[in-house]
Amino acid sequence: MDGMTFILFGATGDLAKRKIYPAIYNLFLDDKLPRAFAVFGTGRREMSDEDFRAHVEQSVKTFSRRWDDDRDRAGQFLRMFHYCAMDVTQPQDYGKLAQRIRQREQDGKIPENRIYSLSVAPELFGVIASHISNSELGSATGWKRLIIEKPFGHDLRSAQELNRSLRQFFDEEEIFRIDHYLGKPMVQNLEVLEFANPILRTLWNNQHIANVQITASETVGVEERAGYYDKAGAIRDMFQNHLLQLLMMTAMQMPRQFSAREIRNEKIKVVKALRPLRREDVAKHVVRGQYGSGWINGKPAVAYRDEPGVDRESNTDTFVAARLWIDNEMWSGVPFYIRTGKRMQEKSTRIVIEFKNPLRESYPVHVNPAPNLLVIHVNPHEGVSFQLNSKHPGKDSRVEPITMEFAANANDVPEAYELLLYDALRGDSTFFAHWEEVEWCWKWVQPILDAFSDQQVPLHLYEAGTQGPEAAFRLLEEDGFSWWELNRHAEEGTLVVRREMLSASM
Numbered sequence: 001m002d003g004m005t006f007i008l009f010g011a012t013g014d015l016a017k018r019k020i021y022p023a024i025y026n027l028f029l030d031d032k033l034p035r036a037f038a039v040f041g042t043g044r045r046e047m048s049d050e051d052f053r054a055h056v057e058q059s060v061k062t063f064s065r066r067w068d069d070d071r072d073r074a075g076q077f078l079r080m081f082h083y084c085a086m087d088v089t090q091p092q093d094y095g096k097l098a099q100r101i102r103q104r105e106q107d108g109k110i111p112e113n114r115i116y117s118l119s120v121a122p123e124l125f126g127v128i129a130s131h132i133s134n135s136e137l138g139s140a141t142g143w144k145r146l147i148i149e150k151p152f153g154h155d156l157r158s159a160q161e162l163n164r165s166l167r168q169f170f171d172e173e174e175i176f177r178i179d180h181y182l183g184k185p186m187v188q189n190l191e192v193l194e195f196a197n198p199i200l201r202t203l204w205n206n207q208h209i210a211n212v213q214i215t216a217s218e219t220v221g222v223e224e225r226a227g228y229y230d231k232a233g234a235i236r237d238m239f240q241n242h243l244l245q246l247l248m249m250t251a252m253q254m255p256r257q258f259s260a261r262e263i264r265n266e267k268i269k270v271v272k273a274l275r276p277l278r279r280e281d282v283a284k285h286v287v288r289g290q291y292g293s294g295w296i297n298g299k300p301a302v303a304y305r306d307e308p309g310v311d312r313e314s315n316t317d318t319f320v321a322a323r324l325w326i327d328n329e330m331w332s333g334v335p336f337y338i339r340t341g342k343r344m345q346e347k348s349t350r351i352v353i354e355f356k357n358p359l360r361e362s363y364p365v366h367v368n369p370a371p372n373l374l375v376i377h378v379n380p381h382e383g384v385s386f387q388l389n390s391k392h393p394g395k396d397s398r399v400e401p402i403t404m405e406f407a408a409n410a411n412d413v414p415e416a417y418e419l420l421l422y423d424a425l426r427g428d429s430t431f432f433a434h435w436e437e438v439e440w441c442w443k444w445v446q447p448i449l450d451a452f453s454d455q456q457v458p459l460h461l462y463e464a465g466t467q468g469p470e471a472a473f474r475l476l477e478e479d480g481f482s483w484w485e486l487n488r489h490a491e492e493g494t495l496v497v498r499r500e501m502l503s504a505s506m
């Protein structure tokens with residue numbers, strides 16, 4: 001791998017501390033960093049290199065489960081880190097940063113390849129990109145890359161504006177948009193599951209699949225992010241990006257080649273084939289919810305509107321469920337159901353593929369074989385389970401569902417940021433969000449944003465600690481389906497799912 005300098009804007013912030021330093025540390029432990037490598041952190045507060053290294057060390061100790069107290073090793077890692085205080089809105093500060101970087105490149109024989117990672121508020125993205133280009137930093141002789149974090153815009157128009165401002169200074173191939181769901185190992189595994197297993201490849205279409213359910217439920221509430229979240233809601237925070245990425249990865253056809261370009265083309269075909277929603281039809285296919293008070297894991301939880309920093313009359317969605325149709329040959333007639341919510345019963349991201357059940361009529365009514373299910377467990381347990389029907393040797397030879405499962409060993413599973421940063425260092429954009437994908441997702445979501453802001457969709461309150469509003473169950477019942485929920489023993493490592501009907505769950 002080429003030598004390079006990693007320049008982190010927002011080095012004193014939360015994301016850097018919790019995700020970026022631990023990821024760089026894990027890459028260091030695995031010998032995945034280039035030999036000639038330096039990290040420059042920036043923030044407004046003053047700090048010496050030594051203070052910064054102590055900050056990085058503390059972050060890694062707290063957030064990487066692989067921290068190793070070997071002082072030589074720690075020293076070798078921490079010496080890569082340097083700090084330059086600056087205000088990113090001040091053009092003259094970029095000259096100071098450029099000189100420090102150039103000096104380090106000369107001392108360490110590091111080629112002038114630079115990755116700029118923007119872990120700052122999105123309003124600063126355009127300013128930073130322009131100052132990089134127009135300052136001494138812009139005259140480097142090597143390659144440059146820009147890593148940015150979501151949110152990529154607030155709606156279609158602001159996303160387009162943001163993209164226009166970045167593209168004045170960076171080409172699309174130089175921009176790496178992190179959607180951390182694309183860094184999750186089971187999401188990266190989807191293409192292998194679908195395409196490297198002939199048995200699944202044969203069945204992966206509307207001839208055999210009855211419906212697809214994508215769930216990302218969380219037990220946490222809005223936490224300390226009310227300022228951001230109350231303007232974003234679940235639709236912008238999770239649905240427009242992470243969940244539509246999961247949908248694209250699940251529904252894409254096999255690419256001609258497994259290259260970033262071909263995979264992206266297949267993903268874009270999926271989002272383009274999504275049946276558009278008219279604003280007046282949103283309420284038929286989309287359920288909007290907000291959590292009320294309740295209990296989470298035996299502890300009381302306040303209502304969203306009583307959370308610190310939230311408007312007491314807020315209509316912000318903390319839950320969204322939707323029915324989507326992909327109008328192409330492969331998926332025509334198969335509903336995709338997506339839901340995400342905060343303060344729900346369990347933390348779980350999973351994709352459930354429910355297969356058609358043509359044998360149902362062949363069995364006596366009391367047997368009623370369950371449909372085959374393929375469940376891809378993305379988070380917090382990574383694994384795959386497959387539900388089949390089997391005759392119980394005792395119990396009057398009753399037919400009952402059995403589950404075959406693979407559960408990954410948590411210690412072997414790398415963090416999303418680790419995989420994504422490694423790809424960015426290598427220049428592989430397969431698991432980053434390309435602008436076309438982002439734009440098409442905003443286009444599809446825009447009528448929902450409009451309908452929500454015009455209050456054309458009812459806001460259903462749901463009790464914290466439940467599976468969300470009843471209306472989300474009705475959405476599936478209208479089509480003769482129901483959500484497949486996680487078995488309550490999931491925390492103990494059992495990854496089976498159970499059918500939970502509305503009456504049993506509320």
Ligand SMILES: NC(=O)C1=CN([C@@H]2O[C@H](COP(=O)(O)OP(=O)(O)OC[C@H]3O[C@@H](n4cnc5c(N)ncnc54)[C@H](OP(=O)(O)O)[C@@H]3O)[C@@H](O)[C@H]2O)C=CC1
Nearest residue numbers: 010011012013014015043044045087088119120121122149
């Ligand atoms: N935290 C998370 O888990 C996630 C965050 N994100 C995104 O990542 C980005 C960063 O988030 P987060 O780390 O939480 O934010 P924080 O508020 O914790 O950190 C912001 C950082 O920006 C720096 N900064 C702010 N203004 C300036 C300025 N004018 N000049 C120089 N530096 C400045 C701050 O430095 P200082 O205070 O020293 O001035 C600080 O290091 C945001 O875009 C967020 O949406 C995305 C997904 C998850």
Ligand SMILES: O=C1O[C@H](COP(=O)(O)O)[C@@H](O)[C@H](O)[C@H]1O
Nearest residue numbers: 180216218220237238242349379
């Ligand atoms: O991007 C975000 O994701 C987290 C959920 O991520 P996960 O990896 O824990 O599933 C969510 O809590 C947050 O609101 C959102 O901004």
